[in-house]
Amino acid sequence: MEFESRILSRFVYTTGEWKLVKILTGLLWLLTIARVTLVNKYAGQPFPEGICRLFNCAALIQTPIVYVLLLLAVLLVILYITERYMPVTLTGLALISIIVLTVERSHGISSRDELWSLLFIAQAIAYIRYSFTNTNFKQQIAVQNLAMFYSIQLIAAVYVTSGLTKLQTSGIQWIMDGPNIAAALYKINAQMHIEFGLSQTHSYLNSVMRFINNYPNITRTFFTLAILTELFALTMLLSRKWARKYGFLLLGLHIGIFVCTVIFIPVFIFCVVVYLIGLPKRLTSKL
Amino acid sequence: MKYISPNGFLHKIVAALLCFSLFAGYVIVAPIVGEEHPFSRFNMYAMFPNTARYYYLADENNKPISGARKFRFSINQIKDAIAAREKRNHIINGTVAQTKPIADEVLAYIINRNKDNPELKNYRQLKIMKCNITLNNGVVTTVDSVVSIWNLKAAY
Numbered sequence: 001m002e003f004e005s006r007i008l009s010r011f012v013y014t015t016g017e018w019k020l021v022k023i024l025t026g027l028l029w030l031l032t033i034a035r036v037t038l039v040n041k042y043a044g045q046p047f048p049e050g051i052c053r054l055f056n057c058a059a060l061i062q063t064p065i066v067y068v069l070l071l072l073a074v075l076l077v078i079l080y081i082t083e084r085y086m087p088v089t090l091t092g093l094a095l096i097s098i099i100v101l102t103v104e105r106s107h108g109i110s111s112r113d114e115l116w117s118l119l120f121i122a123q124a125i126a127y128i129r130y131s132f133t134n135t136n137f138k139q140q141i142a143v144q145n146l147a148m149f150y151s152i153q154l155i156a157a158v159y160v161t162s163g164l165t166k167l168q169t170s171g172i173q174w175i176m177d178g179p180n181i182a183a184a185l186y187k188i189n190a191q192m193h194i195e196f197g198l199s200q201t202h203s204y205l206n207s208v209m210r211f212i213n214n215y216p217n218i219t220r221t222f223f224t225l226a227i228l229t230e231l232f233a234l235t236m237l238l239s240r241k242w243a244r245k246y247g248f249l250l251l252g253l254h255i256g257i258f259v260c261t262v263i264f265i266p267v268f269i270f271c272v273v274v275y276l277i278g279l280p281k282r283l284t285s286k287l
Numbered sequence: 288m289k290y291i292s293p294n295g296f297l298h299k300i301v302a303a304l305l306c307f308s309l310f311a312g313y314v315i316v317a318p319i320v321g322e323e324h325p326f327s328r329f330n331m332y333a334m335f336p337n338t339a340r341y342y343y344l345a346d347e348n349n350k351p352i353s354g355a356r357k358f359r360f361s362i363n364q365i366k367d368a369i370a371a372r373e374k375r376n377h378i379i380n381g382t383v384a385q386t387k388p389i390a391d392e393v394l395a396y397i398i399n400r401n402k403d404n405p406e407l408k409n410y411r412q413l414k415i416m417k418c419n420i421t422l423n424n425g426v427v428t429t430v431d432s433v434v435s436i437w438n439l440k441a442a443y
Contacts, residue, residue: 002302003299003303003305003306004302004305004306007306040359043400046371046396047371047372047375049322049323049324050323050324050325050326051324098325101324101325102324105322105324108367108368108369108370108372109364109367109368110322110367112327112329112331113324114325114326114327117324117325118313118325122309125309153307153309153310153313154309154313156310157309157310157312157313157314157317158313158329160310160314161313161314161317161318161327161328162328162329164314164318165318165328165329165330165333166333166334168318168333169330169333169334170333170334170335173334173335174333174334174335177334177335177336177337178335179335180335180336180337180422181332181335182425182427183335183336183338183339183420183421183422183427184332184335184339186339186420186422186427186429187339187340187341187418187420190341190418190420190429191341191343191362191363193351194343194351194352194353194362195353195354195355195356195361195362196353196356197353213425234307234310237307237310
């Protein structure tokens with residue numbers, strides 16, 4: 001308990017900061033589940049995974065039930081932002097997030113949206129745990145500090161898992177074979193040509209491929225830095241200051257990935273900017 | 288005893304594990320559970336072979352069609368849908384013959400999702416093509432093959 005209190009005392013957030021984090025998390029999550037339910041309109045679950053193995057989740061995102069689900073989601077987001085019935089509210093948000101996003105996964109589509117559900121799970125655990133702690137703990141630690149600390153734990157876990165998977169799958173060859181990413185870049189280039197009509201021969205990705213072919217060792221150096229950044233992500237759990245510093249490092253990693261491959265995963269950038277780097281004080285001071 | 292005293296080494300390790308239990312729990316459980324939302328191994332680009340492949344929609348003349356713009360099913364979704372079915376059938380980097388029944392299923396799925404889409408009337412056939420890419424000494428070679436065909440005028 002003492003150890004935890006010491007760590008938690010390094011993660012201090014104002015209620016204004018927490019409110020803005022909740023507003024952004026709630027609204028962007030709503031957009032994500034609206035994309036799955038209203039735009040992509042998945043019917044059935046041909047490859048049930050996770051919670052969809054237990055029951056037919058897809059039935060919940062069919063009209064007219066989906067409108068009830070979305071209304072409930074909006075209501076829960078309002079309760080979340082206004083800090084009402086948080087253990088129940090966050091459990092509800094986590095459940096809806098898991099169900100809706102698992103339906104998408106159950107179609108074999110991987111949108112890399114795990115972090116949305118993980119944020120709500122972390123915060124639900126934080127609030128449930130907080131409700132069982134004694135007055136002494138509550139006087140020392142504000143609930144938003146615990147919620148942010150738990151959220152950052154799962155963000156760090158995702159990066160470390162990603163790094164460990166690379167080591168487990170390829171070992172040191174992940175770095176040595178790094179220049180072979182040119183084959184993947186050719187694929188992305190061709191896909192963008194088909195999908196968006198972009199030029200295949202004079203494209204930006206073509207120049208990246210040429211650079212990788214000409215400088216394989218520079219490419220390997222970048223790959224070494226990238227995997228080290230992922231593996232040492234637990235450093236962000238030392239304090240809020242470290243989380244912020246590491247956030248900038250991860251933002252650099254994502255910018256590097258975007259520059260090299262044009263791959264951009266919104267929820268990762270969101271977590272890095274909002275949960276790790278933090279938002280400007282002038283935005284949060286009036287909340 | 289000094290190791291388990293309140294300031295002992297073991298005590299500190301247990302305290303740290305409890306404090307970072309969410310982090311430790313996910314890092315341990317996710318690789319075991321695998322791809323079961325919200326768990327994942329995040330295995331995107333976990334290896335870099337000198338080969339790559341992708342699938343795309345094409346018309347009767349094998350001319351590529353933008354799935355995202357015309358049939359609400361992107362080129363990445365075609366790849367994911369085929370990969371999920373290959374995984375179900377325990378196929379790794381399947382040959383054209385192995386992929387054919389899977390691609391037929393995916394093409395039927397895309398057509399079914401678009402049965403009210405007027406865009407379908409613009410084509411006599413819709414195909415899924417597979418492109419195999421190989422990189423050798425900085426030189427890329429590609430081989431395109433048809434893995435599934437759907438005769439649209441006959442069906443609609």
